[in-house]
Amino acid sequence: MPIPAAAAEALAALLGPRFSTSAADRDLHGQSESYHRAPPPDAVAWPETTDEVAQVAAICHAHRVPLIGWGTGTSLEAQAMATQGGLVLDMLRMDRVLEIRAEDMQVSVQPGCTREALNTELRATGLFFPVDPGANASLGGMAATRASGTTAVRYGTMRENVLALQVVLADGRVIRTGTRAAKSSAGYDLTSLFVGSEGTLGIITELTLRLHGQPEEVAAAVCGFPTLEQAVECVTATIQSGIPMARIEFIDADVVRAFNTFAGTRMHEGPHLMVEFHGAPASVKGDAEAFGALAGEFGGTGFDWATTPEARAALWKMRHNAYRSCLALRPGATAVVTDVCVPMSHLPAAVAAAAEDIRAEGLLGPMVGHVGDGNFHAQILVMPGDAAELAAAKRVATRMAERAIAVGGTITGEHGVGIGKRPLMRAQHGDAVSVMAAIKQALDPESILNPGKLVPEVN
Amino acid sequence: MPIPAAAAEALAALLGPRFSTSAADRDLHGQSESYHRAPPPDAVAWPETTDEVAQVAAICHAHRVPLIGWGTGTSLEAQAMATQGGLVLDMLRMDRVLEIRAEDMQVSVQPGCTREALNTELRATGLFFPVDPGANASLGGMAATRASGTTAVRYGTMRENVLALQVVLADGRVIRTGTRAAKSSAGYDLTSLFVGSEGTLGIITELTLRLHGQPEEVAAAVCGFPTLEQAVECVTATIQSGIPMARIEFIDADVVRAFNTFAGTRMHEGPHLMVEFHGAPASVKGDAEAFGALAGEFGGTGFDWATTPEARAALWKMRHNAYRSCLALRPGATAVVTDVCVPMSHLPAAVAAAAEDIRAEGLLGPMVGHVGDGNFHAQILVMPGDAAELAAAKRVATRMAERAIAVGGTITGEHGVGIGKRPLMRAQHGDAVSVMAAIKQALDPESILNPGKLVPEVN
Numbered sequence: 001m002p003i004p005a006a007a008a009e010a011l012a013a014l015l016g017p018r019f020s021t022s023a024a025d026r027d028l029h030g031q032s033e034s035y036h037r038a039p040p041p042d043a044v045a046w047p048e049t050t051d052e053v054a055q056v057a058a059i060c061h062a063h064r065v066p067l068i069g070w071g072t073g074t075s076l077e078a079q080a081m082a083t084q085g086g087l088v089l090d091m092l093r094m095d096r097v098l099e100i101r102a103e104d105m106q107v108s109v110q111p112g113c114t115r116e117a118l119n120t121e122l123r124a125t126g127l128f129f130p131v132d133p134g135a136n137a138s139l140g141g142m143a144a145t146r147a148s149g150t151t152a153v154r155y156g157t158m159r160e161n162v163l164a165l166q167v168v169l170a171d172g173r174v175i176r177t178g179t180r181a182a183k184s185s186a187g188y189d190l191t192s193l194f195v196g197s198e199g200t201l202g203i204i205t206e207l208t209l210r211l212h213g214q215p216e217e218v219a220a221a222v223c224g225f226p227t228l229e230q231a232v233e234c235v236t237a238t239i240q241s242g243i244p245m246a247r248i249e250f251i252d253a254d255v256v257r258a259f260n261t262f263a264g265t266r267m268h269e270g271p272h273l274m275v276e277f278h279g280a281p282a283s284v285k286g287d288a289e290a291f292g293a294l295a296g297e298f299g300g301t302g303f304d305w306a307t308t309p310e311a312r313a314a315l316w317k318m319r320h321n322a323y324r325s326c327l328a329l330r331p332g333a334t335a336v337v338t339d340v341c342v343p344m345s346h347l348p349a350a351v352a353a354a355a356e357d358i359r360a361e362g363l364l365g366p367m368v369g370h371v372g373d374g375n376f377h378a379q380i381l382v383m384p385g386d387a388a389e390l391a392a393a394k395r396v397a398t399r400m401a402e403r404a405i406a407v408g409g410t411i412t413g414e415h416g417v418g419i420g421k422r423p424l425m426r427a428q429h430g431d432a433v434s435v436m437a438a439i440k441q442a443l444d445p446e447s448i449l450n451p452g453k454l455v456p457e458v459n
Numbered sequence: 460m461p462i463p464a465a466a467a468e469a470l471a472a473l474l475g476p477r478f479s480t481s482a483a484d485r486d487l488h489g490q491s492e493s494y495h496r497a498p499p500p501d502a503v504a505w506p507e508t509t510d511e512v513a514q515v516a517a518i519c520h521a522h523r524v525p526l527i528g529w530g531t532g533t534s535l536e537a538q539a540m541a542t543q544g545g546l547v548l549d550m551l552r553m554d555r556v557l558e559i560r561a562e563d564m565q566v567s568v569q570p571g572c573t574r575e576a577l578n579t580e581l582r583a584t585g586l587f588f589p590v591d592p593g594a595n596a597s598l599g600g601m602a603a604t605r606a607s608g609t610t611a612v613r614y615g616t617m618r619e620n621v622l623a624l625q626v627v628l629a630d631g632r633v634i635r636t637g638t639r640a641a642k643s644s645a646g647y648d649l650t651s652l653f654v655g656s657e658g659t660l661g662i663i664t665e666l667t668l669r670l671h672g673q674p675e676e677v678a679a680a681v682c683g684f685p686t687l688e689q690a691v692e693c694v695t696a697t698i699q700s701g702i703p704m705a706r707i708e709f710i711d712a713d714v715v716r717a718f719n720t721f722a723g724t725r726m727h728e729g730p731h732l733m734v735e736f737h738g739a740p741a742s743v744k745g746d747a748e749a750f751g752a753l754a755g756e757f758g759g760t761g762f763d764w765a766t767t768p769e770a771r772a773a774l775w776k777m778r779h780n781a782y783r784s785c786l787a788l789r790p791g792a793t794a795v796v797t798d799v800c801v802p803m804s805h806l807p808a809a810v811a812a813a814a815e816d817i818r819a820e821g822l823l824g825p826m827v828g829h830v831g832d833g834n835f836h837a838q839i840l841v842m843p844g845d846a847a848e849l850a851a852a853k854r855v856a857t858r859m860a861e862r863a864i865a866v867g868g869t870i871t872g873e874h875g876v877g878i879g880k881r882p883l884m885r886a887q888h889g890d891a892v893s894v895m896a897a898i899k900q901a902l903d904p905e906s907i908l909n910p911g912k913l914v915p916e917v918n
Binding site for chain 1: 560562563564565604605606607611616618619628632633634635636638639640641642643644645646647648649651652654655656660672695699701739741742745798800801802803804832833834863864866867868869870871872873874875876880884887888889890891892893894895897898900901902913914
């Protein structure tokens with residue numbers, strides 16, 4: 001459904017050249033990093049203020065135009081794709097760090113600010129924002145997806161690190177959720193409701209984030225294991241022992257092969273853990289030794305310590321580029337990315353079953369994981385146009401999700417629902433899905449906000 | 460409005476003697492620990508299973524009977540009082556610890572289980588549940604109120620420590636929110652929505668809680684300060700310095716006087732901090748020394764270390780009994796208890812302004828605070844029946860709340876809204892109140908769940 005002329009005129013009058021229906025702009029905002037494909041949106045807008053977002057929403061609401069938020073376009077379940085047409089709202093011009101309140105360990109930012117840009121601004125304060133999904137995503141997008149990543153095991157996810165939001169509702173009203181207080185019992189937790197709602201309940205126009213002290217000492221290392229099972233069992237034992245890991249990442253032999261081929265490493269082609277410790281020098285030393293001893297019990301060998309900040313940066317850059325390196329293992333391929341998260345005690349069995357399933361289907365699916373919180377991914381490589389292969393990859397993904405549900409886990413630990421996980425929502429949540437639908441209908445009765453995403457059985 | 464005969468018959472048929480309309484049972488469930496007064500409920504029920512709760516809800520829904528959850532009756536804003544009549548659901552017979560999953564650091568409990576009963580069951584596991592509001596409250600009630608208390612500065616509030624819930628909805632449907640995974644991005648965060656909803660959206664019938672490792676070493680101490688301002692500034696400096704306090708509690712001279720009079724202490728009658736450190740022996744030693752040095756800078760003297768577990772238990776028991784000790788300062792009095800929480804940098808000014816305001820109104824209002832997260836309370840003592848005094852106390856409470864809002868804080872850090880904070884909700888939340896109302900109406904269209912509480916402008 002193209003945008004009604006009256007709506008397009010109102011949007012053009014409001015935004016001038018920052019409203020576009022050109023094919024180039026639309027195509028740029030119709031891309032996806034994963035296997036999902038959809039036609040481009042009907043138009044793109046680049047608001048610069050909350051008030052403009054509110055006016056855009058009011059126009060879209062009046063004319064029933066779907067409104068889809070867009071950050072850096074790095075979501076993996078098509079959250080930012082205009083699957084029902086409509087207007088994509090590119091938030092990247094609202095990218096300012098509004099106020100750093102160092103004494104309260106808080107910052108207010110606009111949604112288009114990326115996590116790396118924020119941390120660059122914070123460098124001199126002794127504080128940092130820890131949530132790190134790998135991609136240099138926008139903070140608004142990270143909140144909308146309830147993103148997490150490598151450091152969540154220590155610092156929590158966006159759920160724990162967003163203190164308050166400013167949100168534009170479906171009809172253009174602007175609200176603030178939460179306060180600057182560290183905690184509150186003053187009514188429904190609307191901040192938590194909007195975090196993870198993937199733009200289906202409102203458009204985030206400002207975020208108040210918790211900051212953390214930059215650790216006095218940081219140590220990072222890579223360590224190899226004879227088998228996948230031993231590596232993952234080492235993770236479970238580490239977490240259960242209470243060693244306060246800042247990062248504990250699993251990579252399998254295929255990922256190591258990708259690193260060796262495309263990132264210039266010369267690692268043994270077997271499963272590895274990548275770990276990091278934060279804290280006072282004495283405790284970092286103690287934690288690293290305790291981990292080393294545990295790793296040894298599970299056959300861990302060949303510790304390679306990144307001793308300089310540059311070496312650590314290179315290490316985590318390599319990890320963050322794993323997605324692209326693994327894509328390069330099969331030129332031309334795209335990926336079906338799984339994202340289950342299970343209770344720690346079920347992690348070894350879940351990873352082993354996934355590996356076996358991928359092998360049995362004859363697929364190539366390198367696995368990585370933020371395994372310290374039970375979350376791991378298979379990046380199943382499929383060739384565009386190969387329907388049989390895509391179907392096989394989706395079968396594996398569905399079985400991984402079903403096994404996760406069976407042990408009390410979740411179908412998505414951090415990537416969100418979008419359209420990819422939507423068919424599995426009822427299997428995970430049962431009748432709670434109808435509560436989600438009731439909330440969606442209460443807050444967006446015309447269903448203009450990212451329609452067709454997240455909540456199943458609602459248009 | 461009495462309960463319709465058909466509803467009473469259905470409830471009696473379902474529950475037998477566990478449904479009562481006797482004056483004694485009703486009176487017992489019409490009490491409040493604070494100044495709020497309301498007639499007793501029309502009836503009381505003691506369900507023993509989730510299915511019974513579901514059937515009770517269905518009956519109440521069909522007959523539009525208000526349904527109010529009841530735990531230990533220790534809420535401070537009349538959350539459990541039947542202000543519009545109806546049925547009080549006493550959850551204390553659903554008090555079992557259902558499953559301890561030590562390897563996942565989780566436990567499943569029924570809502571009537573108290574935090575002390577849970578920790579007694581956990582003693583042998585090396586794990587504990589940290590949230591500690593003072594009262595030995597039921598865990599269901601703590602979740603419903605989004606309670607926190609003395610340890611929130613280190614371990615978080617109920618928001619951070621409830622992983623999932625089973626909830627009976629207004630019409631008797633039963634849902635599960637959340638999973639056993641450490642994190643999830645699978646849709647709206649219903650767990651966070653029900654935590655803190657004070658029984659207005661559903662009745663909690665099961666909780667999955669996060670557990671923490673019992674600290675290897677614990678150290679606790681009391682330390683006096685020359686002035687209130689210096690004590691509170693020491694707190695702000697401590698938190699900003701990053702010392703990982705397990706507890707940091709402020710008590711003013713009036714509270715010390717209550718302790719000296721009723722708890723047998725012989726402390727100097729001035730402001731004090733009560734602190735606790737958790738961790739490995741070396742880090743506890745280092746943290747305690749770092750705090751000691753900081754306290755010295757702010758005039759802290761007379762450190763009294765509780766070196767044995769018994770001494771520590773006595774110390775925190777005294778703190779937990781502060782409410783009753785302070786009530787005893789004025790025999791026959793009841794209390795208007797304030798509960799603001801402000802950003803750390805505003806804490807010293809907020810505490811000083813409250814003290815001055817109480818003094819100016821000629822009131823006695825001992826102050827305590829979980830000041831490590833910016834939360835403090837004045838327990839303003841009023842004589843029942845003295846309308847002028849009650850009005851003065853409410854004026855002070857309202858001004859404290861308004862000052863908190865003005866600096867980005869909250870009207871309630873942990874006690875919740877109930878009926879006491881309801882008139883201030885719009886001042887804090889603005890139009891976000893209408894989002895709360897929309898959610899309330901979507902999930903409880905007949906408004907049978909704890910009607911008249913929390914959400915203003917909704918019956």
